[in-house]
Amino acid sequence: MTEARWLDEREARLWRSYRxxxxxxxxxxWRRLVRDSGLSGPEFELLVPLSEAPGGLLRARDLGRLVGWERSRISHQVGRMEKRGLVVREECFEDARGSMVRLTEAGRAAIVAAAPSHVESVRSLFFDALTDDELTVLTAAFERVLAGLPKPED
Amino acid sequence: MTEARWLDEREARLWRSYRxxxxxxxxxxWRRLVRDSGLSGPEFELLVPLSEAPGGLLRARDLGRLVGWERSRISHQVGRMEKRGLVVREECFEDARGSMVRLTEAGRAAIVAAAPSHVESVRSLFFDALTDDELTVLTAAFERVLAGLPKPED
DNA sequence: TAACCGTTAATGATGTGTCAACATCCCGGT
DNA sequence: ACCGGGATGTTGACACATCATTAACGGTTA
Known part of the structure; x- marks a missing residue:
């Protein structure tokens, strides 16, 4: 258990700013999304791929893969959204183990209303503060860090 | 609601990598911290400033300011950590409204055991993938974005 | 056919975070 | 001395995320 590889001053500063x-x-x-659209972050994340799927219909497994969530998290979140009337569960005919998630009309209306405002928030809070050169450097750095991360099981 | 200011290809790529x-x-x-030390992220965050305070003693208000949390979150988290024996609550003599949070021996042992491994994780997963120039650019970019962020009430 | 194994979801327990009351206390002006 | 507004903590309700368990199903193999 050595003291080596502690963070120096510049590293600590970057880590603080990242946090x-x-x-x-x-x-x-998140606050702007809730305020402007009444949708929470997780709701928005699930509505996006659903709204892009044909018929607003996706199998729970595929929805989970698209957003990178595990089954249990999908199941709980879809349950809450079903209670809010944003989606409905249907049975899966190809595979009796599966379950389908379908966007309701209310769900589609919610995502259509929320998306432009959310993109505007991302632009004004993040991209407007960056130079074009920084955009390039950040992308390269983030993708290199991501590539080096261990698999979820670590 | 216009279509203007949508994200272009390079921006979308950066946003995906940031997410x-x-x-x-x-x-x-988080997973490494829990696995290596048995401490959760929020527990670690509170233990760090407590371990650096004289006597391992801090007023709840000051603890909240040091980590940037609101009162309710501090109160709930301290309550859970008190049940785990990491901290104890004491009354505040200077101000009868306040409450003091004190690190227990078990709490100090936990943070001392956890810190080196956590710093090593941060270094190996994040800093080892960055060049020195990127470190400079990221710090400047992050701090500029942070400075432009609205206050919590917006 | 029967035993077995891996996939898919649902569910309950636990830890976490936010919000809206609520109670208490400090401090300044009157 | 009082009063009223701000500060401080706690609590309960709810949403969110992860984990372990359970159940159902499909396909492979004995």
Whole structure:
């Protein structure tokens, strides 16, 4: 258990700003989303792929893969959204184990109303503060960090 | 609601990588922390400033300011950590409204055991993938975005 | 056919975070 | 001395995320 590889001053500063960004940017986006559209972050995340699917219909398994969630999380979230009338569950004919998730009219109306405002928030809070060169550097750096991350099982 | 200011291809790519980073990097750090030390992320965040305070003693208000949390969140989290024996609540003599939070011996042992491994995770998963130039650019970009963020009430 | 294994979902328990009351206390002006 | 507004914490209700367990189903193999 050595003291080696501690963070130096510059590294600590970057880490603080990253933590701050993660908390404050996402917090601001979440609050604006709720305020402007009445949708929560997780609701928005599920509605996007559903709204892009033919008939607003996706199998729960595929929905989970599209957003990178596990089955249990999908199941709980779809349950809450079903109670709110945004989606309905239907049985899956190809595979009796599966279940289908279908966007309701209310759900489609909600995502259509929410998307433009949300994109505008992302642009004004994030992209408007970046230069074009920074956009390039950040993309390369983020993708390299992502590529080096261990699989979910670690 | 116009279609203007939609994200172009390069912007969408950066946004995807940022979202991925946010989820996968923080997820990996959380899982390693729990696995290596038995501490959760929020527990770790409160234990750090407490371990640096004289006597391991901080007023709840000050603890909240140090980590940037609101009162309710502090209260709930301290309550859970008190049940786990990591901290104890004491009354505040200077101000009868306040309450003090004190690190227990078990709490101090936990943070001392957890910190080196956590820093090593941050370094190996994040900093080792960045060049020195990127470190500079990211810090400047993050701090500029942070400075432009609205206050919590917006 | 029967035993078995992997996939898919649902569910309950637990930890976490936010919000809206609520109670209490401090402090300044009157 | 009093009063009223701001500060401080706690609590309960709810939404969210993860984990372990359970159940049902499909396909493979004995």
């Amino acid at each position: 701050g960004l993660r908390v404050r940017l996402d917090g601001a986006l | 991925g980073l946010r989820v996968r990097l923080d997820g990996a750090l």
